Amino acid sequence: MANPSTSLPLYERVARKNTIARAIELLILSLLLSLLAYRILSFEDRGFSWLLAFLCESWFAFIWVLTVSTKWSQVEYQTYPQRVLQRKLELPPVDMFVTTADPVLEPPILTVNTVLSLLALDYPADKLACYVSDDGGSPLTFYSLVEASKFAKLWCLINSWIELICHIDLQDEYEQLSQKIEDAAKGSVPCKLTGEFAGFLNIQRRNHASIVKVIWENKGGNANGVPHLVYISREKRPKHPHHFKAGAMNVLTRVSGVMTNAPFMLNVDCDMYVNNPQIVLHALCLLLGVKSDKDCAFVQFPQHFYDGLKDDPFGNQLVVLFEYLVRGLAGIQGPFYGGTGCFHRRKVIYGLSPFDEEISGKLSDENLQKTFGSSVEFTKFAAQILSGSKSTSSSPHDLLSSVEMGWIYGSTTEDVLTGLTIQGRGWKSTNCTPTPPGFLGCAPTGGPATMTQQKRWATGLLEILVGRRSPLILTLRGKLQLRQCLGYLWNLLWGLRSVPELCYATLPAYCIISGSRFLPKVGEPALLIPVAIFITYNLYTLSEYLRAGLSARAWWNNQRMWRITAMTAWLFGVFSVILKLLGLSETVFEVTQKEQSSTNGGDDDNADVGRFTFNESPIFIPATTVLLVNLTALVIAILGLQPVARDGDESGIREVIFSSCVVLCLWAFLKGLFGKGKYGIPLATAYKSGALALLFVNLSRWTSMG
Ligand SMILES: O=c1ccn([C@@H]2O[C@H](COP(=O)(O)OP(=O)(O)O[C@H]3O[C@H](CO)[C@@H](O)[C@H](O)[C@H]3O)[C@@H](O)[C@H]2O)c(=O)[nH]1
Numbered sequence: 001m002a003n004p005s006t007s008l009p010l011y012e013r014v015a016r017k018n019t020i021a022r023a024i025e026l027l028i029l030s031l032l033l034s035l036l037a038y039r040i041l042s043f044e045d046r047g048f049s050w051l052l053a054f055l056c057e058s059w060f061a062f063i064w065v066l067t068v069s070t071k072w073s074q075v076e077y078q079t080y081p082q083r084v085l086q087r088k089l090e091l092p093p094v095d096m097f098v099t100t101a102d103p104v105l106e107p108p109i110l111t112v113n114t115v116l117s118l119l120a121l122d123y124p125a126d127k128l129a130c131y132v133s134d135d136g137g138s139p140l141t142f143y144s145l146v147e148a149s150k151f152a153k154l155w156c157l158i159n160s161w162i163e164l165i166c167h168i169d170l171q172d173e174y175e176q177l178s179q180k181i182e183d184a185a186k187g188s189v190p191c192k193l194t195g196e197f198a199g200f201l202n203i204q205r206r207n208h209a210s211i212v213k214v215i216w217e218n219k220g221g222n223a224n225g226v227p228h229l230v231y232i233s234r235e236k237r238p239k240h241p242h243h244f245k246a247g248a249m250n251v252l253t254r255v256s257g258v259m260t261n262a263p264f265m266l267n268v269d270c271d272m273y274v275n276n277p278q279i280v281l282h283a284l285c286l287l288l289g290v291k292s293d294k295d296c297a298f299v300q301f302p303q304h305f306y307d308g309l310k311d312d313p314f315g316n317q318l319v320v321l322f323e324y325l326v327r328g329l330a331g332i333q334g335p336f337y338g339g340t341g342c343f344h345r346r347k348v349i350y351g352l353s354p355f356d357e358e359i360s361g362k363l364s365d366e367n368l369q370k371t372f373g374s375s376v377e378f379t380k381f382a383a384q385i386l387s388g389s390k391s392t393s394s395s396p397h398d399l400l401s402s403v404e405m406g407w408i409y410g411s412t413t414e415d416v417l418t419g420l421t422i423q424g425r426g427w428k429s430t431n432c433t434p435t436p437p438g439f440l441g442c443a444p445t446g447g448p449a450t451m452t453q454q455k456r457w458a459t460g461l462l463e464i465l466v467g468r469r470s471p472l473i474l475t476l477r478g479k480l481q482l483r484q485c486l487g488y489l490w491n492l493l494w495g496l497r498s499v500p501e502l503c504y505a506t507l508p509a510y511c512i513i514s515g516s517r518f519l520p521k522v523g524e525p526a527l528l529i530p531v532a533i534f535i536t537y538n539l540y541t542l543s544e545y546l547r548a549g550l551s552a553r554a555w556w557n558n559q560r561m562w563r564i565t566a567m568t569a570w571l572f573g574v575f576s577v578i579l580k581l582l583g584l585s586e587t588v589f590e591v592t593q594k595e596q597s598s599t600n601g602g603d604d605d606n607a608d609v610g611r612f613t614f615n616e617s618p619i620f621i622p623a624t625t626v627l628l629v630n631l632t633a634l635v636i637a638i639l640g641l642q643p644v645a646r647d648g649d650e651s652g653i654r655e656v657i658f659s660s661c662v663v664l665c666l667w668a669f670l671k672g673l674f675g676k677g678k679y680g681i682p683l684a685t686a687y688k689s690g691a692l693a694l695l696f697v698n699l700s701r702w703t704s705m706g
């Protein structure tokens, strides 16, 4: 008879009840459709503004369809880590990857914290190996890791990172460690580049041979010891594309493939430390618990942030996104791969499809090592690495991607593209949301860092949309499910949203200045439609925030940041993809600045934390222009200078209210016009925006006369 404790399921998949939410979403959709119908029926003798409003609203309705479809069937996974242990099976090895790229934007202490948290996981140390990829080729990072490994050896007996931090004696040691790293950072080079540092002598960041250093080896497989720790700075040559993070991940995959070759691989960004020491067990609940491997190619943990500011002033904590949308995806083909906090099956990364698996018999993870160890592809990779850097430099960078393997190149959001490719082969993925959260990372703060990240996202997502692994193609030709495809579209279209957002935000101003209107007249029953959309949509999204335990302020901050991001970063994402398509420039992965600590807040006093900051980047021009245009329109309206049209078709209170809403959303920019230093919009940006605004106002006037 089966032992009852071993027959309990490792996880449960629970469908969420969201009947009311669905009803409201459908209500909003039908209101949107009625508005479109009204516009079509009243097209006659309406001008340009009517047409533009119609086009924008069609787009919004389309995005709403994508949203509703994606959120429709939300599921949650409940995992039971203790049951993995009760099963008394041999625990599988896990390779853990950390990527870092720049010791300035990513202070090495962050990488060290992340590595320490991985080394301290609640899992047998002899089953773990930690590989750090350093695209900065920095001796400082290497030095920090060497010091970290010495520190790690002190707490072999202590098995959780949290206990570790609370442990008094070790706290002193930890402080010494961070002091050492800080001192080394100040001295630019940690020590003379001799001995183990000799490999860093005279190297240039973008031109050097590969450096692989085993910092610590868990000799003899001590389960209570410290896991292996390996430092890798891959070979880089000026003319050779290195494919940013995707390239780094593929090197980690190959190097670990010849060293430990674990069937599961966890990857995190350098700032994302483990917050729940049991994460491996949680992930194994899903990876081992699914009936068939095809139901779980990877386990994705949501991103949470340890330095998240109160009420999410920069709208980048993504809580609501993970709460509803990602749970919705989990009910279709699974969450997207988010680049960090994710466990992959190695065989999936090596390009296996669930179909291959069926024909090759039961290729279980336990004997994956044997099977794949003798496979042609793998031996090829192994031979390549073992034969040294000379032969790898001939083709290594495209090898993995050319056979649909590994992290896929060609997008600055390599994570989404890689996950999409996996799901396009028919795999599913799962979402894992334990308490406490699995990982915590840095959220960008300030305007410029937020914009850098959002621009990269918009760029990379659009690159996927127009690339040969577009979800539409994978649905038609591959095994991507239709609703999953719609979910991807919801995400990949972020950049393109900038265009209708910009048009719609300038439309009320255009109407006021040119003496036209884009909304039904006051007293016309049809005016109720847009009013109802406005009220229902805002109350509904507000309720989503409140239900997720967030404040009304957080809701407002996110609403306005969506508008700002769309008009700035996403628009520039579109530009960069257009330039790439025209062959004028390549897209680049710009690393996001990570703050060392949120609590010290630098020289800012508390009142300014969360205040929007600016820099010289042209990215701020469009939003500033929209603000100036709307302010001008409001002045014209207040002074009663707007042109009067025949039949009372001119703008009125509706446009004024609408225009004021736009100004409210751009309040941070209004403050920026009067702010000083980093809190102010640079004069050059203000002038350029002013010139554009003037042009817009004159063009609008001109159309009213024409
Ligand atoms: O040439 C590069 C560039 C970046 N990275 C690493 O990539 C990670 C992510 O970079 P970051 O600047 O922190 O980007 P974020 O916007 O915070 O990252 C999110 O978005 C990325 C895709 O745009 C994903 O790769 C990330 O996993 C996801 O957390 C970091 O560990 C970097 O060190 C490299 O290893 N090599």
Ligand SMILES: [Mn+2]
Binding pocket: 269, 271, 441, 442, 592
């Ligand atoms: Mn990050």
